[in-house]
Amino acid sequence: MPLLTIKDIARKCGVSVTTVSRAINNHPDINEKTKERIMQVIKEYNYIPNNSARNLKRIESNTIAVLIKGITNQFFNKMLKVFEAEIEKNKYDFLLHPVEEDENEIDVAISLEKEKKLKGIIFLGGYFSHSVDKLKYLNVPFVLSTGGFSEEVESDKYSYVMVDDFKESYKIVDYLCKLGHRRIAIISVPESSQNIGKTRLYGYKKALQDNNIPFDPALVRYKDVEDRDFFSMRYGYEVAKELLQSNVNFSAIFAISDTIAVGACKAIFDSGGKVPEDYSVAGYDGIDIAHYYNPSITTIRQPVEEIARESIRILFEKLNNNKKIEKHKIFDGELIVGQSTIPYNKKS
Amino acid sequence: MPLLTIKDIARKCGVSVTTVSRAINNHPDINEKTKERIMQVIKEYNYIPNNSARNLKRIESNTIAVLIKGITNQFFNKMLKVFEAEIEKNKYDFLLHPVEEDENEIDVAISLEKEKKLKGIIFLGGYFSHSVDKLKYLNVPFVLSTGGFSEEVESDKYSYVMVDDFKESYKIVDYLCKLGHRRIAIISVPESSQNIGKTRLYGYKKALQDNNIPFDPALVRYKDVEDRDFFSMRYGYEVAKELLQSNVNFSAIFAISDTIAVGACKAIFDSGGKVPEDYSVAGYDGIDIAHYYNPSITTIRQPVEEIARESIRILFEKLNNNKKIEKHKIFDGELIVGQSTIPYNKKS
DNA sequence: TTGTAGGCGTTATCAA
């Protein structure tokens, strides 16, 4: 079965390719009867137009792309639903494009803008501290959504929506301090790893400092793993296990993600300990499992739906008003107190 | 900044587009100096070729696409890693293409084959009971991987790799029966929902039958939810809550996915009950959380890495040997006994 | 080693 082209259909119908094109694209200037006949043949042969040719020739598309780095990250699940719903509600086509870990998301965006003649772009995940200057090669509006990136970059060059990782990290560690914990371990990721680990570590340090708790490097835990999957339950489990087997004393753990926190809890259980009676454990993100775990995990809930909605709102604003002004929105995270943390003096 | 084309680069370099094309595509017949100069300009202006034009013109690509329906499903995470690794190891380009819930994956495949001049396709997720006949419009090798589809279709028309959902479902329910449970509830999904729920229900029924346990429709639980997200923890929570609040007597729950099982456990905890002391809970899939939950959840582990590896192996076989023979491989699931199930007579 | 010209499959323009 050779690949059909519009010419084949035109020949079979005894009309010109132009007419077939009109039928396919719902042009008004075509006879209903002719159109029906053509659509019948198209259906019969299951003809599907070549998108490369269409994209190449068309002046514009109606597509908004969501570029996501780390598609398997649970954290993005609910955001994707919002993006899809909002984009379709506004009569645009939704294109979800996963970006590989080793790809530069801006290059991908430039490429995709050309290839699909995009109307707008949402960046999800990824870290822009490198190559922000490349953003100038984008000719359509875009918004960075929850991408951790360094503070140094000039933010008047782009719009973003996110939470303040430093502040939220501070918030939850401060909460642990206020519960009376003074030996708080943090499960983070290797410093070399380009991600939000660093910022959350700063928040941790500052919270300790403000609570007059000396910083102890022995409480900062991480390890290198081959698959570089640092935000997995397994990673949390392994790092927590090493911590438990060390002779480092601690009464609480701050894991920089909920998945890590889950792994840490399991490590404690497996070593015969209890959460929160023996150790308090806190996470970060507020994904489903934090709520459904047993015990439920104290965490910082990132308002993901709101972040997504605001991101897309800003994008539409730029799209409709042709505004050059870049908008920035920082959402507050919410401290969700679960069953996994208790005051130090209530410990068993 | 207007979108650059190959012509712009050619003009800036004072050469023809052909020469620029040669530089881009690493053709041998080009002067090293010329090439360097061109690449320099390309880098300076961050020129990125238009993929639509390339795809249109090129005779063939080197791309293998993985079409996945339900990209947010945890279940696929590890499979994706295998696919990516194996495809790249074999010097092909990996293209991950999410398929929306309301899209027909075969139409998407036909479209993508043309657009990207694909070499091969892996289908992940989705249900093929409808429109299998459309598969004949595909001109490249493809393999169905873990897609639940009805048994009726003639399987000599395509290759697939999967587990026997009926058998595995039977296996775990039989295990519950052998533990002495006779009132086993199943948390499934609405019958109207096109998915594996039905097959797993059959396995449940057959296991009961073989253990001389009467089937009680009151123990088959599901509900309609607006977002149609049936495999969420929340769904499991809600259905289990209704079950607990009903006056239906039961001692064990078989949830047709681990995520549902997690939700069910939480519902039991919230109602003051214990797992497994008051109720045994079993899941299905063997995703991370089944292992890391507290208690760990008894489940059927689907050998996802093996499934992925075998799928891609078959695809390469078809690719290299040009074989028309369709291969079928059914993997056994593994019953993982966790802490969430105990014998009926050990119940508190 | 480089350039010219034609065409990939489709849509846009213009004329009929």
Add this chain to the structure above:
DNA sequence: TTGATAACGCCTACAA
């Protein structure tokens, strides 16, 4: 309402 023709951006014979 329809059709002929050019053009989208790129690659590739073929010619120089």
